[in-house]
Amino acid sequence: MKDSHTHKKILPSACKVTDDICLPDSDLPRVVIIGGGFGGLALVEKLKHKEVQVVLFDKNNFHQFQPLFYQVATSALEPDSIVFPFRKQFSGYKNVIFRLAEVEEIQPSSNILITSRGKVHYDYLVLATGTTTNFFGMDSVAQNSLGMKDIRDSLNIRHMMLQNLEQAAITCDDDERDALTNFVIVGGGPAGVEMAGALAEFRKYILPKDYPEYPASIMNIYLIEAIDELLSTMSDKASSKTLKYLKGLNVKVLFNESVSDYDGSEVTTKSGKKILAKNLIWTAGVKGQFPKGVDEKHVVKGNRIKTDPYLKVEGFKNVFAIGDIAALISEETPKGHPQVAQVAIQQGKYLGESLLKLMKNKHIEPFYYKDKGSLATVGKRKAVADLGKFRFTGYFAWLLWSVVHLISISGFRNKLMVGFNWAVSYFTYEKSNRLIIRNFKPKSLINHTKN
Ligand SMILES: Cc1cc2nc3c(=O)[nH]c(=O)nc-3n(C[C@H](O)[C@H](O)[C@H](O)COP(=O)(O)OP(=O)(O)OC[C@H]3O[C@@H](n4cnc5c(N)ncnc54)[C@H](O)[C@@H]3O)c2cc1C
Numbered sequence: 001m002k003d004s005h006t007h008k009k010i011l012p013s014a015c016k017v018t019d020d021i022c023l024p025d026s027d028l029p030r031v032v033i034i035g036g037g038f039g040g041l042a043l044v045e046k047l048k049h050k051e052v053q054v055v056l057f058d059k060n061n062f063h064q065f066q067p068l069f070y071q072v073a074t075s076a077l078e079p080d081s082i083v084f085p086f087r088k089q090f091s092g093y094k095n096v097i098f099r100l101a102e103v104e105e106i107q108p109s110s111n112i113l114i115t116s117r118g119k120v121h122y123d124y125l126v127l128a129t130g131t132t133t134n135f136f137g138m139d140s141v142a143q144n145s146l147g148m149k150d151i152r153d154s155l156n157i158r159h160m161m162l163q164n165l166e167q168a169a170i171t172c173d174d175d176e177r178d179a180l181t182n183f184v185i186v187g188g189g190p191a192g193v194e195m196a197g198a199l200a201e202f203r204k205y206i207l208p209k210d211y212p213e214y215p216a217s218i219m220n221i222y223l224i225e226a227i228d229e230l231l232s233t234m235s236d237k238a239s240s241k242t243l244k245y246l247k248g249l250n251v252k253v254l255f256n257e258s259v260s261d262y263d264g265s266e267v268t269t270k271s272g273k274k275i276l277a278k279n280l281i282w283t284a285g286v287k288g289q290f291p292k293g294v295d296e297k298h299v300v301k302g303n304r305i306k307t308d309p310y311l312k313v314e315g316f317k318n319v320f321a322i323g324d325i326a327a328l329i330s331e332e333t334p335k336g337h338p339q340v341a342q343v344a345i346q347q348g349k350y351l352g353e354s355l356l357k358l359m360k361n362k363h364i365e366p367f368y369y370k371d372k373g374s375l376a377t378v379g380k381r382k383a384v385a386d387l388g389k390f391r392f393t394g395y396f397a398w399l400l401w402s403v404v405h406l407i408s409i410s411g412f413r414n415k416l417m418v419g420f421n422w423a424v425s426y427f428t429y430e431k432s433n434r435l436i437i438r439n440f441k442p443k444s445l446i447n448h449t450k451n
Helices: 038-047 066-073 139-144 151-170 174-181 190-210 236-248 341-359 395-408 412-428 443-450
Strands: 030-034 053-058 062-064 083-085 096-100 103-107 112-115 118-121 124-127 131-133 183-186 221-224 252-254 259-262 266-269 274-276 279-282 286-288 304-307 319-321 326-328 374-377 383-387 390-394
Touching: 030 038, 038 053, 038 341, 066 151, 066 190, 066 395, 139 259, 139 279, 139 443, 151 174, 151 279, 174 274, 183 190, 190 221, 190 236, 190 374, 236 252, 236 374, 236 383, 236 390, 304 319, 374 395, 383 395, 390 395, 395 412
Parallel strands: 030 053, 030 124, 053 096, 124 319, 183 221, 183 279, 221 252, 304 326
Antiparallel strands: 062 083, 103 112, 112 118, 131 286, 259 266, 266 274, 374 383, 383 390
């Protein structure tokens, strides 16, 4: 019989007893980062191999490349091509530690974090927790529609879509078939536009092959936008060209409309329009998410945390915020910086450098954002690009979009997988496997079953 004592694993002697979470003891200052998105990851890259102990907490064990969520949702890419494990990323980074835990509360007066796995001490704290979908208090929409802020959301959209298309082939009820095959996308920003374009291509190239029993007129795609233009943060040229591309793909764009109610089968708009649709994808808004313990006086519109020009949360010496969650309000940026990957990356890099200077009492310049431009694609071979004074549309913009995204994806294997998939799809119009491997249920049905 085995003696259980002989098999006991010995904890690293370096573990600090003041923390619940085992971390190597170290004389180096400890920088704790909450969130390994674009901002958090850029910060880690700046602090690797430096004289600091870096601890990254994330509720997932992987980084997510959000700009390509819509391609996973429409079966163009598999999820593992656009998510990347933190432990693989940090392999060989001796001063960087990853811990899988959700941070629930911060206690700045004692420099303590409360996580789902226990408490931990920090010397410097960086909030890089990003945003979550904002349904603006509309419960019926939150319960029955799907946002696109997590890789699981993308997989839910994919399964909802494939299940509904299968059910549409089964039903003999015309209204039900319409609802099952109609798609409503809310929000005419980059995420909504790209999703609408990808769905329209799915309808054009995949539907006739996979579902020959459907008439060509099936599957209406609506894009609902609350103001009178698409991609409102880009140039007029980008906006009008995008509309033209979407119309060419037969997407019905409704301007100056917003959704007021959704029961899971019928969308009601503020002006009273009714659209039969069992597929509602919500890309119309986000709001900041962060742990408890941040005083309300530091929180501004969009649930973002107000920082000073050095990205420090006002009132604290050692608490910082970067990326989507941070709002650096100034004369140039009265609403804070745009919530895009470039801002998060530049803030992560900047903070890495300035933290190292701060520790050595060196002079620090305020954060300055260099806008490198914006890109959005509308289906295959068409995109719009605003790069400084230059405006590109069409094939060249699409090539640019493809190269920029391919370069930005973490990991060589992921770049290869995405590049290969795109190349196949470019020549064949074929998409990845359209498998229903889990049963998708809307949130309303799950909650109903629980009650
Ligand atoms: C569908 C979609 C398409 C987009 N397309 C583009 C685009 O084309 N171009 C562009 O520039 N931007 C795009 N964006 C925006 C871009 O993705 C964000 O601006 C960027 O991700 C912000 O980076 P971040 O580091 O602030 O947060 P995120 O990247 O959101 O990362 C936040 C991290 O924090 C973790 N986290 C959150 N709370 C906790 C907690 N309490 N405890 C532990 N971990 C936590 C999360 O798991 C996540 O890993 C898109 C966004 C979406 C949703």
